[in-house]
Amino acid sequence: MIATIAKLIARRLLAAIPILLIVSALLFCVLRLLPVDPAAMSLPPTATIAEIEAKRRDMGLDRPLPEQYLIWLKAALHGDFGRSIALGREAGSLVALTLPATIELALSAMAIAAVLGIGGGLLLFHLRGSWLESVADLASILLLSIPEFLWGLILLFVFGVVLHALPFTGEVSPSLPQPHITGFLLLDSLLIGRLDIFASACRHLILPAFALGLAFSPAIMRVLRSSLFDVYHEDYIAQARLRGLTERQILLGHALKNAALPTITLAGVQFGILFSGTLLVEVIYSYPGMGNLMVDAVRNADLPLIQAIGLTYCVVVLLINTLVDSLYVVLNPKLRVH
């Protein structure tokens, strides 16, 4: 199995190269076609037209677009994604600085979405045929229709403003220091043995993670229920019953494992969407992640930063797809044979 997964990962990584090249070229062209002038924007508003023209030449913006792209690509291959126009710092280092917070948030949200989705899916399946089924069905549709930013505002209002139960700004309490070892705050706080920082970081993570998780759990819920319906019509379920297995054994030992395959596919796709959903949630909760940075970059038309963040999103999605495919191999023996 390990060999199969290793081959799969190698194939995926090879395929990622042309995909990243195409995405970077597309991003580069689209951003250059926008009616913004990186040269003018990198100078103060008091700059004269002559100074802007000189800057444009200096930045190579007077050259043909393909030539500009090749210059950018050469630098990017050496780890230089350009300098943020608004912040004046290396775009790559800004991404590296903020990506861990977004990964922590997205993973926490995915865990919440998975727990709620699987729990909700089982509940919906459990209620089938009863009068509560339609109520639960309606509730899941209602949940499905609430986007993550609305969850963000609802949770902020209820738990932050009304109940005063949870903090909703930043990553950790202002009275605590923020360790910087790996960039992952939860991990870093444990590495230095500061449980108070860890607990504070968890409390700050709860609302944004739930806002994202709640928005993505209904889809998992409904797909799992549908998959369970399908699986329970399979012969092996009837045979399991004939062998005298309990309903719990059938569910956990057979049905859930097989129903999980389409759910994992969906979760993989959802994770990519969830990752982009961090944009608004991070702004609402002042969470210092890459989404927050992206919103600023778009607002300032900060082309080098948008390009660097866009490519990072692409890499993350490709990695998730590879992970999901590997999980498929683990869960589905047929794939190991073929």
Next chain:
Amino acid sequence: MAFTLQRRSFLQLVMGTLTGTAATVSAPFVRAAPAADAATIGWPNDVPSWDPNQRFTPDAQPIFKAVFDQPLDQDPQLKLIPHLIKSWSLAPDALSMAVELRGDVTFHNGDKMSTEDFRYTFFERIKSGTKLDTANSWRKVDDIVIESPTKATMKFNAPDPTAPQWMAFLGSYIVPKKYIETGGLDNFIKKPVGTGPYKLAEYELNSRIVLERNDAYWGPKANVARVTIEIIKDPSARVAAIQSGQADLTVNLPVREVQRFQSEGSFAAEIDPITRVILLNVRADLGFSDKNVRLAAHHAIDKAALSTAFYGGAAVPLSVFATPGTPGYLPDFKFPYDPDLAKQLLAKSGFGPDKPAKIGFATTNGQFPSDYDIARAIVQMWKKVGIDADLQVIEYAKYFELNRGNKLPEATLYSWDNSTGDPEIFSGYMLNPKMPFSPWKDQDIGNRTLALFNIADYDKRIAGYRELERYAVENGACMPLLQSVVTLVRKKNLAYTRYGNGWMLPQTLRWS
């Protein structure tokens, strides 16, 4: 046989997985009561960089002013006052300026500040090729001659009559030469060292800034020992932060929210007019080539109604491109709201409600409070007199590119911030054809404006700008609308010093 999952099993499955999360929730979040020596501010934007000379960002100036010092300062009424510079003297030809620095100022690392740092900030750094916005504002500096550790003379290659004003404006903060040259720029940006009333204790990008009082400060010590600035970009989250007690003070809330706070009375809530002007930037050609149409468009706008509708009446209607109390303001000049006169002017040019003049109109959406709503209201006002405006939304970041390419429509709603209040930085910059701000390209007004940039005598310069402002408005070259406002909500026992330009300086905070 139907599958039945036992309720207990189901709950075990779900709740068991949630236990770990619940453990952290179980410790209730209790917001500590504010200590008398600490305050938390909800602020809408981060600093662009901790190099204060690097980028001109008006919203970041109050934060920079806490950590760094400017050569000159402004009092709450915006009068220029000594700061790191004890005295200054601009030559009659404005080609040089002698300055005398204080001798008792040290940087946060203990290094003494001297004219070496002054020269480094305003000359050496700029000439070294470091990419700084101050390279633009101080481009006329030919040299800075050091006469002693506290005395120096700035030499300009062209008259620079607003050099003193710029000493207290965007980006003009003295930085430590020795510290930057020995430790490097990256180290300075990571661990900035200034001479200001606060030291930077902690910084998390896009999250928070923690300031600790500089007990060795040369001037009046800050009242609050520790100020935490939480970067909260979303206005609703800033409202929630002040309401929940997670912030003690916050700024730039929607006017409607501030009015709600005012009516509830549990917080001190303010809507204050500042030295920021909301105006229409106009072209001299296309549908606005006819002066009658431009003047009609201006007469048709009910500025008082806009102020009442969108700023609770706090935004002062303006007739000139300067705010009350600033040197260029003309209190006796009024450009009236007169829709009948607007119709007459349009009729003279063959337009009317049945045959409207057609123009394009651009606005931002969300760049400043109620911008899009104001634009929509203006479109309706114009429609009543016979001007049909095609409204389009543009990104602020694209404004300069569109203007450079001559692609802006006849009118654009715009907001202009000038914390100095000097008229050169109001109408001088806006009507200067060599600068990228205005789409108005006309030789007559352009030449009048350029001539003012070389007048060194202060009174003569101010008189010139007053004349220019009147002339520009009477010719439809500029349509000032409102004096913009800043909103602020704070706990009632937390006071601060109000500045005419909207600064909320952490060093002025005090608990009662």
